[in-house]
Amino acid sequence: MKFVTNKLQTPANTETRLVDPFGREMNYLRLAITDRCNLRCQYCMPAEGNLLNNHNHILHFEEMEQLILIFQDLGVNKLRITGGEPFVRKGLLEFLKRVNEFEGINSINITTNAVFIGDIISDLEQLKIGSLNISLDSLQKDKFIKITRRDEFEIVMENINKAINSTIPVKLNMVVLAGINDDEIISFTQLAKDNLIEVRFIEQMPFSGGPASESILSADQILDILQQQYSLLYEQSLPDSTARIFYNPGYKGTIGIIAGYSRTFCSSCTRLRITSDGMLKTCLYDRGAIDLKEMLRSGKTDMQIKDAIIMAVQNRAKDGFESQDRSIQYSNLSMAQIGG
Ligand code: SAM
Numbered sequence: 001m002k003f004v005t006n007k008l009q010t011p012a013n014t015e016t017r018l019v020d021p022f023g024r025e026m027n028y029l030r031l032a033i034t035d036r037c038n039l040r041c042q043y044c045m046p047a048e049g050n051l052l053n054n055h056n057h058i059l060h061f062e063e064m065e066q067l068i069l070i071f072q073d074l075g076v077n078k079l080r081i082t083g084g085e086p087f088v089r090k091g092l093l094e095f096l097k098r099v100n101e102f103e104g105i106n107s108i109n110i111t112t113n114a115v116f117i118g119d120i121i122s123d124l125e126q127l128k129i130g131s132l133n134i135s136l137d138s139l140q141k142d143k144f145i146k147i148t149r150r151d152e153f154e155i156v157m158e159n160i161n162k163a164i165n166s167t168i169p170v171k172l173n174m175v176v177l178a179g180i181n182d183d184e185i186i187s188f189t190q191l192a193k194d195n196l197i198e199v200r201f202i203e204q205m206p207f208s209g210g211p212a213s214e215s216i217l218s219a220d221q222i223l224d225i226l227q228q229q230y231s232l233l234y235e236q237s238l239p240d241s242t243a244r245i246f247y248n249p250g251y252k253g254t255i256g257i258i259a260g261y262s263r264t265f266c267s268s269c270t271r272l273r274i275t276s277d278g279m280l281k282t283c284l285y286d287r288g289a290i291d292l293k294e295m296l297r298s299g300k301t302d303m304q305i306k307d308a309i310i311m312a313v314q315n316r317a318k319d320g321f322e323s324q325d326r327s328i329q330y331s332n333l334s335m336a337q338i339g340g
Contacts, residue, residue, distance in 0.1 A: 032339030192253030266319035
């Protein structure tokens with residue numbers, strides 16, 4: 001990876017904040033707590049699954065907690081727990097309860113396929129969950145099975161209903177696949193009519209190990225489909241949001257579009273990511289800036305780790321295109337390893 005050689009100017013201390021060269025302050029950390037998943041979504045991984053890391057190559061919960069505390073000291077106040085499928089990892093609920101006590105963390109968010117959440121929603125209601133993002137790519141059983149390569153439609157729908165009826169804010173994420181589920185865009189938006197949820201359409205990104213697929217429908221094309229259906233679609237502007245949010249009069253919920261492939265939101269992106277094997281990514285499109293697991297396991301102090309993180313943020317690319325250019329080629333990681 002080609003780094004811009006910025007000199008580290010500020011030693012880590014409690015006042016240090018993670019500000020990149022473009023003035024964006026990193027306050028949001030996405031942590032992929034496992035690379036294992038119970039589904040095999042076609043756009044995410046091959047039918048036989050990804051090559052999995054040995055358990056010892058995945059961060060332990062104690063290591064994640066140490067890292068969250070370090071990031072908290074550096075100004076991170078929002079967490080997202082993702083995977084793989086986070087709920088396939090044993091001990092997740094206990095981990096969440098411990099992290100819930102971290103004073104600097106204001107909101108814990110989770111991205112899940114909802115297969116395993118049915119029995120724990122009331123536990124999650126006790127935590128500071130900012131949002132539960134549930135991935136659902138079809139409202140039709142046959143198509144769901146075709147996309148996910150698993151027969152879990154009924155339980156997912158049942159658990160989505162439970163989540164919507166809980167006190168936890170719910171977002172429904174649909175990856176739009178041209179010719180496969182784009183005919184369901186309007187049916188999905190109608191879920192926001194009577195439910196106080198955000199229905200979000202995500203551009204497919206080239207993170208399945210292969211090149212960008214022909215089935216990518218751009219954010220603009222998705223918006224065109226919505227505008228043809230709804231003449232009165234108002235846009236809400238939210239700072240630091242990767243989604244463009246729209247509301248339709250008379251709808252309880254909102255509609256979001258995430259241009260993850262077009263990368264139109266980079267100028268306000270304040271996200272850092274840690275992959276399940278402990279690589280810090282300062283952009284979804286980079287190949288990893290620091291091996292945090294190696295730093296932890298080789299006995300580096302918190303102060304040394306903080307300095308390395310500050311340095312990585314000071315080298316952060318302007319946008320996802322620059323990150324991609326700095327990398328030799330697209331990262332061949334799957335989203336199940338990066339965490340989406
Ligand atoms: N297992 C959880 C789930 O299903 O939500 C969390 C991990 S999953 C990798 C996180 C998100 O990334 C999901 O919404 C998934 O649809 C999305 N995702 C995976 N591969 C993608 C791709 N190639 N392009 C766009 N989104 C993708």
